[in-house]
Amino acid sequence: MSTTDRFIPDRLQSPLERRLKSWESLLLLVAIAIFIANSFASPYFLNAWNLSDATFNFTEKAMIAFAMALLIISGEIDLSVASIIALASTAMGAAVQLGAGTPVLILVGLGTGLLCGAFNGFLVTRMGLPSIVVTIGTMSLFRGISYIVLGDQAFRGYPADFAFFGQGYVFWVISFEFVLFALLAVIYGVLLHKTNFGRAVYAIGNNPTGALFSGIRVARVKFILFLLTGLMAGVAAICLTSRLGSTRPSIAFGWELEVVTMVVLGGVNILGGSGSIPGVVIAAFVMGLVTFGLGLLNVPGIVMSIVIGALLIGVIALPRLWKMWRG
Amino acid sequence: MLMHAETAAHAARAAAPDPAPILALAKVTKEFPGVKALSDVDLRLYPGQVTALIGENGAGKSTVVKTLTGIYQPDGGEILVDGAPRRFATAQDAAAAGITAIHQETVLFDELSVAENIFLGHAPRGRFGLIDWAEMERCAEEILVGIGAQIDPKVRLRDLGIANRHLVAIARALSIDARVVIMDEPTAALSHKEIEELYELVESLKAKGKAILFISHKFDEIFRIADRFTVFRDGQLVGDGRMADVTEADLVKMMVGRDVSQIFPNRERRIGEEVLQVVGYDHPTEFADIGFTLRRGEILGFYGLVGAGRSEFMQALFGITKTSKGITKIDGRLSAIRSPADAIENGIVYVPEDRGRQGAITDLPIFQNVTLPSLKRTSKNGFLRLAEEFRLTREYTTRLDLRAASLDTNVGSLSGGNQQKVVIAKWLATQPKVIILDEPTKGIDIGSKAAVHEFMAELAAQGLAVIMVSSEIPEILGMSDRVIVMREGRIAAELAGEDLTPETLVRHAAGI
Numbered sequence: 098m099s100t101t102d103r104f105i106p107d108r109l110q111s112p113l114e115r116r117l118k119s120w121e122s123l124l125l126l127v128a129i130a131i132f133i134a135n136s137f138a139s140p141y142f143l144n145a146w147n148l149s150d151a152t153f154n155f156t157e158k159a160m161i162a163f164a165m166a167l168l169i170i171s172g173e174i175d176l177s178v179a180s181i182i183a184l185a186s187t188a189m190g191a192a193v194q195l196g197a198g199t200p201v202l203i204l205v206g207l208g209t210g211l212l213c214g215a216f217n218g219f220l221v222t223r224m225g226l227p228s229i230v231v232t233i234g235t236m237s238l239f240r241g242i243s244y245i246v247l248g249d250q251a252f253r254g255y256p257a258d259f260a261f262f263g264q265g266y267v268f269w270v271i272s273f274e275f276v277l278f279a280l281l282a283v284i285y286g287v288l289l290h291k292t293n294f295g296r297a298v299y300a301i302g303n304n305p306t307g308a309l310f311s312g313i314r315v316a317r318v319k320f321i322l323f324l325l326t327g328l329m330a331g332v333a334a335i336c337l338t339s340r341l342g343s344t345r346p347s348i349a350f351g352w353e354l355e356v357v358t359m360v361v362l363g364g365v366n367i368l369g370g371s372g373s374i375p376g377v378v379i380a381a382f383v384m385g386l387v388t389f390g391l392g393l394l395n396v397p398g399i400v401m402s403i404v405i406g407a408l409l410i411g412v413i414a415l416p417r418l419w420k421m422w423r424g
Numbered sequence: 425m426l427m428h429a430e431t432a433a434h435a436a437r438a439a440a441p442d443p444a445p446i447l448a449l450a451k452v453t454k455e456f457p458g459v460k461a462l463s464d465v466d467l468r469l470y471p472g473q474v475t476a477l478i479g480e481n482g483a484g485k486s487t488v489v490k491t492l493t494g495i496y497q498p499d500g501g502e503i504l505v506d507g508a509p510r511r512f513a514t515a516q517d518a519a520a521a522g523i524t525a526i527h528q529e530t531v532l533f534d535e536l537s538v539a540e541n542i543f544l545g546h547a548p549r550g551r552f553g554l555i556d557w558a559e560m561e562r563c564a565e566e567i568l569v570g571i572g573a574q575i576d577p578k579v580r581l582r583d584l585g586i587a588n589r590h591l592v593a594i595a596r597a598l599s600i601d602a603r604v605v606i607m608d609e610p611t612a613a614l615s616h617k618e619i620e621e622l623y624e625l626v627e628s629l630k631a632k633g634k635a636i637l638f639i640s641h642k643f644d645e646i647f648r649i650a651d652r653f654t655v656f657r658d659g660q661l662v663g664d665g666r667m668a669d670v671t672e673a674d675l676v677k678m679m680v681g682r683d684v685s686q687i688f689p690n691r692e693r694r695i696g697e698e699v700l701q702v703v704g705y706d707h708p709t710e711f712a713d714i715g716f717t718l719r720r721g722e723i724l725g726f727y728g729l730v731g732a733g734r735s736e737f738m739q740a741l742f743g744i745t746k747t748s749k750g751i752t753k754i755d756g757r758l759s760a761i762r763s764p765a766d767a768i769e770n771g772i773v774y775v776p777e778d779r780g781r782q783g784a785i786t787d788l789p790i791f792q793n794v795t796l797p798s799l800k801r802t803s804k805n806g807f808l809r810l811a812e813e814f815r816l817t818r819e820y821t822t823r824l825d826l827r828a829a830s831l832d833t834n835v836g837s838l839s840g841g842n843q844q845k846v847v848i849a850k851w852l853a854t855q856p857k858v859i860i861l862d863e864p865t866k867g868i869d870i871g872s873k874a875a876v877h878e879f880m881a882e883l884a885a886q887g888l889a890v891i892m893v894s895s896e897i898p899e900i901l902g903m904s905d906r907v908i909v910m911r912e913g914r915i916a917a918e919l920a921g922e923d924l925t926p927e928t929l930v931r932h933a934a935g936i
Contacts, residue, residue, distance in 0.1 A: 105821070107791075107814045108832040292806050293799040300785055300796055307785040309744070310776060311850070312768040312797040370787060 120364035124379045127412065131383060135390035142393055149270035153340065155359070155385035156278040157333040158352060159377070162359040163285035164329040166377045168322045169360055170289070170302045172369030173228040175217060175323065178330040179352035180239035185209035185334035187243040190252025190344040199259045206335040207328060213239055214327015218320040228323075236353065243346040252344040263340025274336050278381075281329075286374035294318070302369035358409055359384055383408070444507060445470050446635045447492070447523065447604045452501035454487055454659075461487040464501065465661045467654055469604055469635035474626060476650035476667070477639045480679055480897055484659040485639050489608055492637070493525045494518035522603035526593045526610055532581055539564035539577035542596045567595045571625050587618040594625065605629060606637040611645060623649055641729050643672050643936050655679060672936065673927070680897050680926030688902030691881040695905065696720030698756075699889045700772070700858050702741065705750030710736035711913035714750070718858065718889045723880065725904030726893040728933050733913035734893045735777060738860050742774040743767040754857065768797050771857035775847050775864060777893075779840070783847040786836030790828060791817040793835050794850045820849035824879060844876065852883075859883065860891040865899065877903060897926050909933050 116122070135142045142148075161178050168175055188209045189202045197205065213235070220231045265273040289295040297318050300308040309315045338344055357367075363380035365372025387408060391401050445468040454462040462484045469475055479485050490496040492503070494512030502509045505521050512518040532541050539561045540547075548563060550556035564577035573591040575584065581592065590610065597605055607626075611619045626649055629636060640646055646653070647667065654664040655678040663678045698719050705714040711733040718724055726734045739745045741752065743761040752759050752770075759770045767773070776782035784793055794817040795802050802812040817831050824845040828838055835846050844864065851859055861880065865873040880903060884890050894900050900907055906920040909932040917932040 105818075105826065105828055106830045107818075109830045110832070291808055293803050293808065294806065296792065296796070296799060296808060300788065300792070303787045304781065304785040306782050308796070310742075310764055310774070310782045311785070311793075312763075312765040314763065314765050 119373075121373060121376045121379060124362070124364065124376060124383065124412070128379055128383045128386065131386045131390065135386060135393070138390060139393040142390065145270045147389075147393075149272060149275070151385055151389035152272065152275045152278070154388045155381040156272075156274040157336050157340075158356050158359060158384075159278055159381035160281050160333050160336070161326065161329045161352075161356045162363070162377050162381065163281055163374060164322070164326040165356050166360045166363065166365050166372055166374060167285070167289055167295075167298050168326050169357075169365050169367060170369055170372050171298045171319055171322055172302045172305060173221060173319055173322065174232065174357070175214075175228065175326045176232040176353045176357075177213065177217060177235040177239055178326060178333075178356055179349045180236045180243075181210055181213040181327055181330035182334040182337060182349040182352065183243040183346055184213060184239040185331045186338045186344040186348050187246050187252070187346065189255075189334070189338055191246065193252060193254055193256070199256050202255070202259060203335060206338070207331040210327045210329070210331020210334065211324060212327070213330070214324040215320075217327065218323030221323065222316040222320045240346065247344070247346045253342065255339070255342055259339050260342065261339070263336045263338070274340075277332075277336070281332075282374060282378050286378075289374050294321075298322070299370065302366075302371070355384070355405075358405065362409055362412060443470055443472075445504075446506060448504040448507075449488070449491070449498075450502045450504060452491060452498045452503070454484075454491060454496055455499050460659055462491070462498075462659045465656065465659070466664075467637075467661075468664075469637055470652070471603075471633045471635050472630050473651040474630060474636040474638050474649055475652045475654060476646040477637055477654050477656065478646065478675060478679060479656035480895070483656040483679075485656060486608070487659070488656070489525055489527070489606055489637075489639070492518065492523055492604075492606060494523075519600055519602075522601065523606070524597040524600050524602035524604070525606035525608060526590070526597055527608045532589060532593060532596075534582040535580060537578055537580055538568075538575055538584070538592055538595075541581050541592055542567065542577070542599050544596075546600065563599070564595065567598050571595060571598070571628075572621060590618075590622075602634065604635045604637070606639075608639045609641070610638075611640065611642070619645075641934060643675065643934055646675075647672070676927050676930050680930065688898075689878050689881040691885060693905060694721045694885065694887075696887060699754065701753040701756075703751050703753075705737060705740060706748045707733075707736065707740060707745065707913075708748055709913075710745070711740075711910075714910075714915060716908060716915070716918070718891065720857075720887045720889050721884050722905050723884050723890040723892055723903055725900040725907040726891065726910060727895070727897070727900045727907055727929050728910035728916075730895060732910040732933070734910050735862055736913075737910075738774060738862055738891070738893060739776075741767070742772060742860065768854055768856075771855075772860070773797075773851035773854060773856040773858070774860045775844075775851060775862060777863040777866060779843055779847060780836075784835045784843055784850075786843075787834055789832045789834055790821070790826075790838075790846055791831045793846050794820060794853055797850060798853045816853055817849070820853045821845065823852070824849050825875065841873075841875070848876075848879070856888065858889045858891065860893070862893045863895065864892065865894075865896070897929055900929065901926065911935050 165175060165178065185206045188205050192202055192205045217228070217232055217235055220226050221228045262273060267273050267276050289298065297308065297313045300311065300313055301315050301318060305315055337349060341348070359380050360377055361367055362383065363372065363377035365376065384405060387404060388401055391404060447469045449465060449467040451464045451466065452462055453460070453464055465484070465488070467488065477485050477488065487496060491498055494515045494517050497513070503512065504510070510521060512521070533544070536544070542564045543560050547555045548559040550559065561577045568575050568577060571591060571594060573588065573595065575588055575591065581589065584592065610622060626636060638650055650667050652664065652666055653670065653675065655662050655675060657679060696719055698717050700718040703715045706712050714737050728734050736745060740747045743763045743766050752761055754770050754772070761767045761770060761772070780786055791813050795813045798816060802809055802816055814831060821831070826845045826849065827842055835843055838846065864876050864880070880890055880892065892903060901924065906918065907924055907929065908915055909917045909919065909929060911933055916935065919928055
C-alpha cells in the first residue's frame with residue numbers, strides 16, 4: 098500500500114465530468130430555454146427559412162468573436178474590429194470603382210484586415226502600449242478614414258458573383274455564411290484547445306511574466322493574435338458588404354461591443370486566462386436567438402439592446418449570486 | 425579640587441548604569457508555519473543611543489521590525505514600553521506609542537504632495553474638521569528645514585528622486601513625534617554625500633533623546649554611527665553589547681559562527697569539461713564586467729548582499745534583461761541569447777526567486793506548467809498530445825518526490841516547497857546543460873529545503889552544471905564547489921577551497 102500512497106493520478110475529474118459541470122453546459126441550457134420560449138411566443142419561429150435568416154444575426158459577429166476570444170484570453174482586447182470592417186469595406190468599394198473583380202475584392206478585404214491588425218499589434222507588442230487604449234484610438238482612426246473617403250456617399254456596384262458570400266446558399270437553407278461560421282468555429286476550437294499555440298495563449302493570459310520565463314515568445318504570440326483578429330474583421334467585412342451590396346462609413350457601427358459581449362457571454366474571462374470556443378459558439382446562438390425572437394415579436398431595436406445587456410449581466414452574475422447565497 | 429571633580433565625573437560617566445530603555449523586547453517568539461522566525465529574543469533600545477541590529481538575511485531582522493511596529497503580534501514574550509508591557513494590535517497602536525519605522529521601501533504616495541505624504545493620517549485640522557492646508561505646509565516646511573532637506577512641501581512626490589523621498593519618509597517619521605525611530609537599511613539607495621547627511625540627521629535625533637534602531641549590512645556604517653549592537657542568527661539572539669567593546673571580526677563571527685557541514689549532502693565531486701563561458705557582461709546600471717566559466721558537474725555559488733546585481737545578471741544570462749555587452753559560449757560555441765526561448769534552446773534554464781509570478785503559472789495545472797517549455801517534444805506537428813504530457817510530467821515529478829492530489833491540480837494550491845518542485849521539474853524536462861537556481865530554498869520549509877539540496881547534489885552528479893544564487897551563507901558553503909561574490913554589480917572575489925569561509929564571504933560582500 099505504501100507505494101500506492103505516493104501515486105499521483107493524472108486527473109481526479111474526467112474530462113467529460115468537467116465538461117458537464119462547465120459554464121458551457123449552463124449556457125446551453127439557456128440557449129435551449131430561449132429556443133423553446135421563442136417557439137411558443139411566435140408561430141413564425143419554427144420555420145426552416147426563418148431560422149436560417151436568424152443565423153445572419155450572429156454569423157459575421159461570431160467570426161470576429163472567435164479570434165477576439167483568443168485575444169481576450171491572452172489578456173489583450175481589440176475594440177477597433179468594427180472600424181476595420183468599415184475600412185476594409187471602403188477599400189473594397191474603392192477597388193470596385195477601379196474595376197476590380199471579385200478575387201481582387203477578396204484580397205483587398207483580407208489584406209486591409211491584416212494590415213489593420215498588424216498596426217494594432219505593432220503598437221501593442223513593439224511599443225508596449227495598452228491594447229485597450231491603442232484600439233480605442235484606431236477605432237476612431239480606421240472609421241475616420243472611411244468617413245473622409247466616403248462622406249455621405251456610398252459605394253455600390255459590386256460584381257454580381259460577389260453577392261454569394263453574404264447571400265448565397267450552399268445547400269437548401271444552409272447559407273454560405275453559416276458554413277463559414279461552422280468551419281471557423283472548428284478551426285479556432287482546434288487552434289485554442291488542441292495546439293501548442295493555444296496552450297501558449299492560456300499561459301500568457303494567466304501570467305505573462307511566467308509565460309515569458311517559461312520560454313514562450315509572448316510578443317510574437319500576441320502579434321499573431323492581433324493579425325488573426327484583423328483578418329477575421331476582413332472576412333466579416335467581405336460577408337457583410339456582400340450581404341448589404343453597398344458600403345457606407347457607418348457600416349457595422351457599434352459591433353465591437355456586441356462582439357465583446359458575445360465573447361464574455363461565452364464564458365471568456367475579460368481579464369484573460371480562461372474561456373473556450375464552444376462557449377463562444379453557444380453564446381453566438383443565444384444572442385442570435387434572442388434578437389431574432391424579439392424581432393418576430395416586433396420589439397424595437399433599443400429594447401433589444403436592453404434585453405441583451407440584461408442577459409449578459411444576468412448570466413454573468415447568476416453563478417456568483419448563487420455562491421453568495423449558499424456561502 | 426577642580427581636577428579631582430572632573431576625574432570623578434568622568435569615572436562616574438564611564439560606570440554610569442544605562443538609562444532605562446524606552447522600548448524593549450523580552451523573550452519574544454514568533455512562529456510561521458514550518459519556521460521559527462524569532463525564538464526568545466531580547467532587544468533594548470535606549471534614549472539618545474543608536475542600536476545596530478546585525479544578522480544575515482533571514483536572521484529575523486525584518487520580523488523584529490514588523491513586531492515592533494504592530495504588523496506582527498508575537499506568539500510569546502512581551503513588548504515593554506518604558507518598562508510596562510504593551511500590546512500592539514495594529515500599526516496605529518505602535519505609532520501611538522511613538523514608534524516609527526523607515527523601511528527599505530517605505531510606502532509613500534506618488535500623486536500626493538510632500539506635505540500630504542508627511543501628514544497623511546494625522547494632518548492638522550482647521551474649522552469644521554477640514555484639513556488646514558496652510559498649517560500643514562508650514563509644519564512640513566519646519567520639519568524639512570529641521571533635517572536639512574531642501575524640498576518644497578508643495579511639490580508632488582513623483583517629482584522627487586530616491587534620496588529626497590527618503591528624507592520625506594524621515595520627515596514623516598518625525599512628524600509623528602516619535603520616541604523610537606527604526607531605520608531599516610536607510611543608506612541602501614543613497615549616494616556618499618547623502619549618507620553623510622543622513623549621519624548628521626541621526627546625530628541630531630540622538631541629541632533629542634530618541635532611541636534609534638539601525639539595521640545595516642555595512643560594517644563601516646555601523647562602527648561610525650552605532651553605540652550598541654545586537655546580533656541575531658536564525659531567529660536567536662547571539663550577542664549584544666557596546667560597540668566600543670567589539671571588533672569587526674567579533675561581529676562577523678557572531679553573525680555566521682556555526683557548524684555548517686552537518687545538514688548538507690556529502691557529495692562526490694566529479695567535475696567535467698567546461699560547458700559555459702561568460703565574458704564581459706555589461707548592463708548600463710545593474711552590473712558590469714561579469715565573466716566566469718562553469719564546468720559539468722560543478723555547483724557554482726553566487727553570494728552577495730541583496731541588491732548586488734546577482735538576480736539581474738542571471739536574468740540577463742537567461743535572455744530576459746537586455747545587456748549592453750557580453751558574450752556567452754556554450755560547449756565552446758558562441759550563442760546569441762536574446763530571449764528565454766533562445767536560452768532554453770541553448771540549454772540554459774533559470775529557476776527564479778519569485779516563484780508565484782515568474783516561476784510558475786499558478787492558475788494552470790501541474791502538467792501544463794511542467795510541459796510548457798517542452799511542448800515541442802510532447803506535441804506532434806504543433807498539436808498537443810496529452811498522454812505524452814502526463815508521461816513526461818510523471819517522469820520528472822516522481823524524481824522530485826512531488827506531493828499533490830493529481831497532476832491536473834492547479835500549482836497555486838500546492839505548498840511552497842511543492843511549487844518549487846514543479847518549477848524544477850519543468851526545467852529538468854527540457855534536459856538542460858546549465859541550471860540557474862535563484863534563492864532556491866527561500867521561503868520553503870526545512871524538509872523541502874533538504875530535498876532541494878539533495879536533488880541539487882544529484883543533478884551535479886549526473887553532469888549538470890549548476891549555478892546557485894543564495895544569500896544564505898550556510899547554503900553557499902554547504903553546497904558550492906566554488907563561489908563568486910558580487911558587490912555593487914561587480915565580481916568582488918572568486919573563492920574556493922580554503923579561502924571559502926564565512927568571514928571571507930562577508931568581507932568581500934560588504935567590501936571590507
